[in-house]
Amino acid sequence: MHDKSHSLLIRDGQVLMSDGSLRTTSLLIRDGRIAAIGAEQSADTILDAAGNYVLPGLIDIHTHGIGEDSAIGSLPHYAAREAVAGATTFLPTLFGPPDETCAHLQRHLRETDNLRRVPQVGGFRLESPYLADASAGLPRDCAPITPQLTERLWQAGAGHIRIWDLSPELPGAPEAIKQLSRLGVVCSLAHTTATIEQARAAVEAGARLVTHLFDVFPMPPMTELGVYPAGLTDYLLMEDRVVCEIIPDGTHVPPLLVEKTFRCKPPGGLVFITDSNYGSGLPPGEYDLPQAWGRVKITSPYDGIRLMERDMELASSALTPVDAFRSAVQRFGKDLATASRVCSRNPARLLGLNKGEIAIGRDGDLVILDSALHVRTTIAGGVVIYHAGQDAAI
Ligand SMILES: [Zn+2]
Incomplete structure (x- = not known):
């Protein structure tokens, strides 16, 4: 070095x-x-x-893996692959049972001298366990919110957890958001079927981010003919206090809704993430995911990682950070400044980093x-x- x-x-x-x-x-x-x-x-x-x-280095605040590395493997190897894909900062995002998450956090910190050996790692993100449904994982990945479990996970991360996902409808969510926000953690509304009122209560409590907007957010049912219902995504698009993430591969979210998000959110209100997984950036082919996810197929960076034994269901995206940047320009027709805003400046501002733009x-x-x-x-x-x-x- x-x-x-x-x-x-x-x-x-x-x-x-x-x-x-x-x-x-x-x-x-x-x-x-x-x-x-x-x-x-x-x-x-x-x-x-x-x-x-x-350009400013790319910042990915939601990634589970890249190439043959993942958030539960070697962080220095993960960081090396992120560098190849243009990322100067990323947040390894953990998803799994709380005991395993604690063990991974402690091992990572031990092996990297409290992250000093991997300066690209801007801290950790926890996507589980405070999720109302385990659509993205298994029931054992989820747990009820308790101050004791929050404290245990926080201690295991030794102050390095920067983003914490949770479903706002879970009992105790507003209190946990207040507890974590006081510690400087960005709380993100995730994997939720909350009502607009429950989501607003979470924002009032301090939540400032929305985990991959549109993905796993249900559409509101039409309850009366001729009455068009407003849903949670409508509220989040209009709520200026929250930044919305988008997975920009054109598969997870149709380009029309990506454009709608650009038009609804203020300039600092949209962040592109990869939500990448083991296999992202590898050539098209079939791979075995770790943690018993099974065999997956990748056909292009823009078609996601597909679970072959689960009817080709999506298991995160196959994007790398530079794929996400290219997508902003080549799929969604944005100029370089706008692409850089959603891939560098906005995530830097969200996390309070002295990064994300070229200035003295x-x-x-x-x-x-x-x-x-x-x-x-x-x-x-x-x-x-x-x-x-x-x-x-x-
Ligand atoms: Zn994720």
Whole structure:
């Protein structure tokens, strides 16, 4: 690992400025942060980015795995594959029985010197156990909300849990949201059949995120002919206090609803996630998922990971972070600034990170993409963590 005091000059790239414009210029990173834009500087290392885009590093706040790694495997290996896919920050997302989640958290912290060995890991996310139904997993993955279990999981994460999912209709949800929000955790409404009133109570208690909007949110039934019902997703689209996640593969959510979300939410109110799983980024083929999920088939990054023994049901997406970014541009027709907003700036703001845009003083977390939006170089804290051609992990 290079020393952060090392200076890096990225020369002549098309830099996405914080006002959304593209400017052909140079960037100097020193002591891990962006130190100068535009001025001719000398540096210990010079990287030629002519003809390429220089963008804020990608941030994935919801991912269960990538390639042959997962949130229950080796975090350094996971981080290396995320680097290949342009991510400078990610939140390994755990889903499983509470006892196993505690054990994974403690092992990860032990093996990484409390995450110091994997600076790309911005903390953990718990998608279970506080879910009203186990549609995404097994009944043993879920548990009633109790202050004691919350405390046990929090202690196992040693302060590194940044996002905590829960279903707002569970007894004790508003109290848990208040307890966790006081600790600085972002609470996210997830896997829910809550009423609008229950969801609003959760937002009043401090919930600030919605876990993959539309996915596993039921549509309201038509109870009277001629009366169009408003559902939970309608409320969440209109509730400016919550940021909504979208899985942007075009399969989990139809493009029409992705566009609707862009139009409903304020500029900071939408975040693209991968919700990726073991296998994401691997070539089309059949793979065996860990944790007894069985055999899966992947046909493209945009068709999800399909459970072959369960009627080709979806088991998360096959996206990598750069696939999600490309999707914003190539599937949903957004410009680079908008794509960067939902893949970098908004998740950074949600978590209060000094990242997500190119401005003096921000962390030197960048991704360099070629004109076809493929990753050339990934830089975290001013350190090159991936360079195309030198390492092809996936
Ligand atoms: Zn998930």
